Amino acid sequence: MNYDVVVIGAGLSGLMAAAAAANEKKRVLVVAKGMGIITIFTGSIDVFGYWPIDEAKPITSPLSGIQRLVRKDSEHPYTKVGIDAIKKGIGAFVDASAKGGIQYVGDISQNILIPTAVGTVKPTCLVSSSMAGGDMNSQRNVLICGFSGLKDFYPDYMAHNISTFEMEGLTLPRFRARTLKVDVGDRASGLNCLTLAGRLEDQRLLREMSEEVYSHLRTGERVAFPAVLGIRNSGDIHKKVEQACGVPVFETPTLPPSVPGYRLYKALEDTLRALGVHMLIGYDVYNPRTFGRRIGEVSIAMGKSEKRVSGRAFILATGGMVGKGITGSYDSLKESIFDLPVAAPKKRTDWFKKKLFDPAGHPINRAGIVVDDHLRPIDRKTEPIYDNLLVCGTQLFGFDALREKSGGGVAVSSGYKAGVEASRM
Amino acid sequence: MAVIRRDIHYPADQCIKCTICVEHCPVVKVTDKFLGPKQVGPDFQRFRSENDAPHDVSVEYCTGCRICDVVCPSGVNISELNIRSKIAVKEKEGIPIRDTLLSHAYMFGQIASFTAPAANAFLKFRPFRWLSDKMLHLEKSLRYPFYQRESFEKWIRGYTFKSERKVAYFYGCFTNYNDPSIGKAVVKVLEKNGIQAVFPHQECCGLPLLGNGNVREARKLARRNLAGLLSAADEGLDIIYSSTSCGMMIRDDYITYLDLYEAEPLFERMKEVSEYLWELHEKGELNTDFKEVPITMPYHIPCHLRSLGIGFPAIDLMNLIPGLTVQELGTYCCGMAGTYGFKSDKYEITRAIGQELARQLAKTDAMYAASDCEACRMQIENMSSKKAVHPIKALLWAYGIEPFTGG
Numbered sequence: 001m002n003y004d005v006v007v008i009g010a011g012l013s014g015l016m017a018a019a020a021a022a023n024e025k026k027r028v029l030v031v032a033k034g035m036g037i038i039t040i041f042t043g044s045i046d047v048f049g050y051w052p053i054d055e056a057k058p059i060t061s062p063l064s065g066i067q068r069l070v071r072k073d074s075e076h077p078y079t080k081v082g083i084d085a086i087k088k089g090i091g092a093f094v095d096a097s098a099k100g101g102i103q104y105v106g107d108i109s110q111n112i113l114i115p116t117a118v119g120t121v122k123p124t125c126l127v128s129s130s131m132a133g134g135d136m137n138s139q140r141n142v143l144i145c146g147f148s149g150l151k152d153f154y155p156d157y158m159a160h161n162i163s164t165f166e167m168e169g170l171t172l173p174r175f176r177a178r179t180l181k182v183d184v185g186d187r188a189s190g191l192n193c194l195t196l197a198g199r200l201e202d203q204r205l206l207r208e209m210s211e212e213v214y215s216h217l218r219t220g221e222r223v224a225f226p227a228v229l230g231i232r233n234s235g236d237i238h239k240k241v242e243q244a245c246g247v248p249v250f251e252t253p254t255l256p257p258s259v260p261g262y263r264l265y266k267a268l269e270d271t272l273r274a275l276g277v278h279m280l281i282g283y284d285v286y287n288p289r290t291f292g293r294r295i296g297e298v299s300i301a302m303g304k305s306e307k308r309v310s311g312r313a314f315i316l317a318t319g320g321m322v323g324k325g326i327t328g329s330y331d332s333l334k335e336s337i338f339d340l341p342v343a344a345p346k347k348r349t350d351w352f353k354k355k356l357f358d359p360a361g362h363p364i365n366r367a368g369i370v371v372d373d374h375l376r377p378i379d380r381k382t383e384p385i386y387d388n389l390l391v392c393g394t395q396l397f398g399f400d401a402l403r404e405k406s407g408g409g410v411a412v413s414s415g416y417k418a419g420v421e422a423s424r425m
Numbered sequence: 426m427a428v429i430r431r432d433i434h435y436p437a438d439q440c441i442k443c444t445i446c447v448e449h450c451p452v453v454k455v456t457d458k459f460l461g462p463k464q465v466g467p468d469f470q471r472f473r474s475e476n477d478a479p480h481d482v483s484v485e486y487c488t489g490c491r492i493c494d495v496v497c498p499s500g501v502n503i504s505e506l507n508i509r510s511k512i513a514v515k516e517k518e519g520i521p522i523r524d525t526l527l528s529h530a531y532m533f534g535q536i537a538s539f540t541a542p543a544a545n546a547f548l549k550f551r552p553f554r555w556l557s558d559k560m561l562h563l564e565k566s567l568r569y570p571f572y573q574r575e576s577f578e579k580w581i582r583g584y585t586f587k588s589e590r591k592v593a594y595f596y597g598c599f600t601n602y603n604d605p606s607i608g609k610a611v612v613k614v615l616e617k618n619g620i621q622a623v624f625p626h627q628e629c630c631g632l633p634l635l636g637n638g639n640v641r642e643a644r645k646l647a648r649r650n651l652a653g654l655l656s657a658a659d660e661g662l663d664i665i666y667s668s669t670s671c672g673m674m675i676r677d678d679y680i681t682y683l684d685l686y687e688a689e690p691l692f693e694r695m696k697e698v699s700e701y702l703w704e705l706h707e708k709g710e711l712n713t714d715f716k717e718v719p720i721t722m723p724y725h726i727p728c729h730l731r732s733l734g735i736g737f738p739a740i741d742l743m744n745l746i747p748g749l750t751v752q753e754l755g756t757y758c759c760g761m762a763g764t765y766g767f768k769s770d771k772y773e774i775t776r777a778i779g780q781e782l783a784r785q786l787a788k789t790d791a792m793y794a795a796s797d798c799e800a801c802r803m804q805i806e807n808m809s810s811k812k813a814v815h816p817i818k819a820l821l822w823a824y825g826i827e828p829f830t831g832g
Contacts, residue, residue: 001736034498035445191457194447198454231454232781256444257453257461273755280736282495302495302734303677304692322441323498 003029003278005422006298006311008285008337009325011036012408013393013415014317015268016089019096020419021315022275029309030272031280031300035265036323042253043227043260045093045412047086047108047125048078049405054359057168058123062409063087063109075398078406080373081413089416090409094126099274100267103129103235113137113170117153117226117254119161121170123405128260130229130238133222133250140248141174144224145213148179151190152255153226155179175224178216182209194257197228206237210244217247227251227260234263285337288314293387298337313388313422316340316377317415320368320394335369338389340377343370343397361403368397375418388425392418437506439499440467446493446503451758452486455777459486462493466506480517484510486774488762489636490728504732505681508635512682515638523562524637527764531598531629545571564772570603570803577605581624584612588621592701593657595650595675597668598629599799610817610826611667611698617824618705618712623662625653632674633764635682644683650675651688658694667698667815669727669798670763676733697730697797699738699816706745715823719748720831721791722819725782725805727798728758739797739816746823754785759808761800775804783808795819 005021007014010032018030048062051069059065066086070079078086087108094104106112106126113121113136121136146155155177162175184191184199191199200206213223223245230237242249253260272279280300287299297310318325318336326342327334333342344367345351351364369377369391376384377391392414394401401407440463447453447461459465465484472479484507493503515524548554548571557563577600592615600608612622627650631643654675657664666672676695679688696704705711726737743751760778765771786794786809794811795818796802802813822829 033500035449035496036498037443039445039448039496040443185457192447192453192461194453195455195457257447262448270755273753282731283734302732305734307736322443 009317016415024423045408047409089413
């Protein structure tokens, strides 16, 4: 099997890399051991939320924050990617998800603040249209609606916590909670969000739900739902519910199995299929064969049936320790496929701070693969280890996605850049 | 089958509870009756020991599509845990008569074939359908596949093509009794490539029995099949199959579920028919003297094809045909799930899962839609007005064996 660009990993950065290369008319394969975190994440793209990471106040403009960052931190992935590619990558993401049926809104120069299901507020940059109404910069009060029998979302819990949430410079609107009586079916162990979202594709049920919500509304309120407004048809369903309720309505991300990530994954999969990208999910990738400083081919296998895949360029987007792109023993870390060097704190005892929520973050979360400005992994002498291997996404060295709230932005921009670079090889 | 680390005693321990399997399970999206692959599989596995094996009865709603394996990033043998759980529940509670009837369809195939026109009329007969729904919970509104008077087994008695190059063909029950035209198509396409099909002694592959919890009977059939298949392998022959699930059963499940390790030599030999033909093409040996077939062909990838790990050779093959545009539908499961879709307590779930397939098919006004699996083809015709074909049909047209009359 011969391709121009072989993307290893089907997470957000891998899919963006594939889209970028396919848009340059390259023959692209995405091969992955399984699905990635994209299928269960919140669905919102965090570009740059906090920096320096121990700041209590979130960044207002991700673009300004990144402009400051690249002058000070030469190791951060955003510095390697460059502001031009960051902007283009975000544009490419909005295009690709729109082509797959989901409209993302937001601007790199302005963060929005959205409430979470546990009653905190977090900065994010791009959200789907069904979440955009939840911007906490607006003072419009919120009626949080839950569903009887839904086990993964508790409106009273959210309302209670958010009413005591403090963030410097932020005045929150008022929240109140309501558990809807509409019969969405129940079962002893509780409904999960995915099943409920499937159920809410039913027009009759949506109408009944909207009527009940409308009857509870007070003047000037907007409505928060858990992210259960349909699975594939969410844009339309969201519009219909807003029309029926007569006020802005927004979804709040929930625990896995959460729906917005799945929607996004499916949308990007559709876009890639339309671009002619081949996708093989469920295949281990191993045994790379090199020719000088070029990767020539890799083996892929599901079970015992091995195939060889050759490519002009390879993009490693296998994720960090959750995606098993990086695996570890007690005191060492290894990149699983090409055995690339992983930069990490030398001693195991330096991996974590004592407190779980230490504002400085855990050093291990910054571990990863060091790359040059073309996203090629480099050795100690800063020479590229291979000429046609690129790395993108979570496993890049030098950023703390959790504390910075930058995971989505790094994935999207480094994926885009890797795809463009690969298509030039 | 997804990569299962057999060196790990407890693959279930690899589970990190990410719920990615739940996210992609076709059943969880349409009903709350199924707890989901993670809970009934690796979660419950933590409570299972040799002496005490709790199972959740909702596992009966698992369709056995194995998509959970395909999407799991951690190498957990989720579908295996679930299928074993189903078997254990059946062993404890017994197999309902209805399931016994459905899983022995191959026996009825022989009788129904013999009495074909009458048998087909009977299968359509509304009072009979109503009664079998009431008494046996066999869904009455489902269209049953018809039986052909001349089974494929009978037809091949008249097959005389000879060649030095041979391949063994495992055709399966559906081709044998319900749609011999597929078998004939395979054989004629092989002939166009100078290859003779040989037919080892074969019976039902046993998957319906396994899927309904009857491991003993499945093993009996498997042993009978292995006798013929292993001697074909001994003679150095490849073995092709045109029914996706039969292939998966023989190549993978005979070892995984039936512990028939003697089947191991078959692994390299068993090839899906499109896989076999594509390999010929990669060696430069495929007859590519194709006529133009100017159609758009919507194509549904059967769930079991995803877990065979052979890529999507039917797409590659159909793409060789001038004028033909393959339109991969992006559907992961049609919902039929073999005998599952014939059960009236599962019928709503089958229909609900099939809505995505219906939606994708409705987007195109193509006349035909292709899929390698007979259950998927049945579902295509249940959920749309398209005529469902095996991808080999496109080759029949391309070789001019059958005239392409437009569509």
